[in-house]
Amino acid sequence: MSDLLTLREAADVLGVDVVTLVHVIDVGDTIPTPPVPKDFKDVVFAPDDIERFQIELRRRRFEDFKTEYADVFQEDDAPGARHLEFGPGWLGILMEFCDGLREFQNAGYRARLRWGKEKFGALRLFTDCADEIAAYVGERRGIAYGKSLRTCQECGEPARLRFGHSICLTLCDRHKHLVGEPDPSRDGIILDVDAWSRQQRGDQG
Template sequence: MADLMTLREAAVILDADLVTLVHIIEVGDTVPTPPVAKDFKDIVFAPDDIEPFRAELRRRRFEAFKAEYADLYAEDTGPGARHLEFGPGWEGILREFCDGLRDFQAAGYRTRLRWGKEKFGALRLFTDCADEIAAYVGERRGIAYGKSLRTCQECGELARLRFGHSICLTLCDRHKHLVGEPDPERDGIILDVDAWSRQQREGERG
């Protein structure tokens, strides 16, 4: 069909990088109408595919969150800037955490969210806050961390940490394919990398 466009052409229209579009297609919830080719360079988009992908990109960029929580979060800019670097399935956890920060803010304490990332399948949030509430904010960060290890980072459904041979992510059954072939020595055995690492260190000292 003459109106089909390449992956690169779609990326330009969507103002998105190729890696992000390929990842969205790999997730499998939002895909182009034409059959997805085995080689990603052969993927094509129909015109009607642009709006669903645009909506998915807005979700992954946390645009609604940024608008609603502008009092707590302003995205960094410039060299070395960090952002919200994790899957959209954790947005509910992020909002709950920031609602807690708002409680502190309403009580007159300085607090804001700086950035966040996924590491070893868990959510890590970074904040600036008054010294008086640092311990309380740390507790809330710990709660968010624990919830992320039970929540699919793609869709927000119940999940667990999944280990492939080269990557680990917290995913539900529907999205577990993103880690590839499970590593039988770790998958389903290590459910919290930080806790497991602490146990290993304590065992070495013991």
């Protein structure tokens, strides 16, 4: 059918890179209408698929969050700026953290989220806040970190840290395939890389 779009054509229409689009398909929650082949480079899209993928990409870019929380989310704009670089399943944790920042703002303190990322399967948030509340913001950052290690970063369902041979992510059973073949020496054994690293340093000391 001549109206089908190739992976590259669909990425161009959607304004994303091919890697991002392949990841969305690999997650499995939003997929093209034509059957998805094993080799993703052969994926094709029906014209009606584009709107569904636009909605999903908007969700992954946290567009609605950025509008709703514009008072406390001041996106990093420095050279080499970072953004919200994690899966949409952590949106609830992000909103809860920013609700806390609003409480500080309402009390007259500077408290803003600048950016965030996933690292070793956990949520890391970076803020700009008044010195007087830094410890309190840090405490709430720690709560968000802990919750992220129990929440699938793709869908928000209960999850645990999954270790593949080259990557670790916090995922539910439905999305665990994203880390590939489990590494039996670490998967299900290390559930918090930071805590495990501290323990290793302590044991060696």
